[in-house]
Amino acid sequence: MKEDLANARQFMELAVEEARKGMHAGKGGPFGAVVVKGGKVISIASNEVLSSSDPTAHAEIVAIRRAGTMLKTYDLTGCVLYTTGEPCPMCFSAIVWANIQEVYYGAPMEEADTLGFRDSKIAGYFRGEECCLTMTRVENAALKELYEEYRTTGKTIY
Numbered sequence: 001m002k003e004d005l006a007n008a009r010q011f012m013e014l015a016v017e018e019a020r021k022g023m024h025a026g027k028g029g030p031f032g033a034v035v036v037k038g039g040k041v042i043s044i045a046s047n048e049v050l051s052s053s054d055p056t057a058h059a060e061i062v063a064i065r066r067a068g069t070m071l072k073t074y075d076l077t078g079c080v081l082y083t084t085g086e087p088c089p090m091c092f093s094a095i096v097w098a099n100i101q102e103v104y105y106g107a108p109m110e111e112a113d114t115l116g117f118r119d120s121k122i123a124g125y126f127r128g129e130e131c132c133l134t135m136t137r138v139e140n141a142a143l144k145e146l147y148e149e150y151r152t153t154g155k156t157i158y
Contacts, residue, residue: 008104011036011082014044016106019059019084022046029117033063033083035076035100042079043067059083060091064098074158076100085112088119089126097158 011034019032028047035042043066048057060083068074076098086109087095095103109119118132125131 007039008082011041011080012084012104012106014041015059015082015084018044018046022048022059025051027051028057028059029112029115031059031084033059033081035063035067035079035081037067037071037076037079042070056090058088058091060087061094064094064100068098074098080104085109086119088112088117089122 015032015034017032018034019030022028022032023030023046028049028051031047032045034044043063045059045062045066047059048062049055051057060081063081063083064076067076067079074097077100079098079100080102081095081100082104083091084106086105086107087103088109109123112119113121121131
């Protein structure tokens with residue numbers, strides 16, 4: 001269900017303000033995110049990469065983690081994410097893993113690139129473009145056994 005534009009603007013303003021606070025506090029870049037469910041703010045976060053020394057502490061990731069904690073679940077079905085920038089590939093993946101199916105964003109990925117961030121370069125990897133790393137698969141029988149062991153445990157697939 002698409003949020004109406006007035007609500008989207010309201011929640012985006014919260015994301016912008018959180019981004020501004022975090023940026024000026026030295027937490028990280030100009031990124032903020034808000035997770036909403038049923039019109040109620042569940043979590044709000046800014047980028048915390050610098051303050052936490054954690055390269056995965058993007059605003060979207062932090063907001064998703066907090067929402068999961070608040071709702072006591074990894075499944076954020078029914079939640080909507082508002083974020084100041086188009087989600088990078090890592091954040092996009094986290095959004096999908098969290099089952100968030102509706103995202104509103106402000107600036108496109110290319111705008112983050114103008115600030116020196118590498119979002120588009122990373123996204124390009126998935127389009128088959130050159131990137132900044134080499135990935136090599138190492139086949140191993142023990143890994144296949146590990147996956148088969150998990151398959152037979154009856155654990156929750158998420």
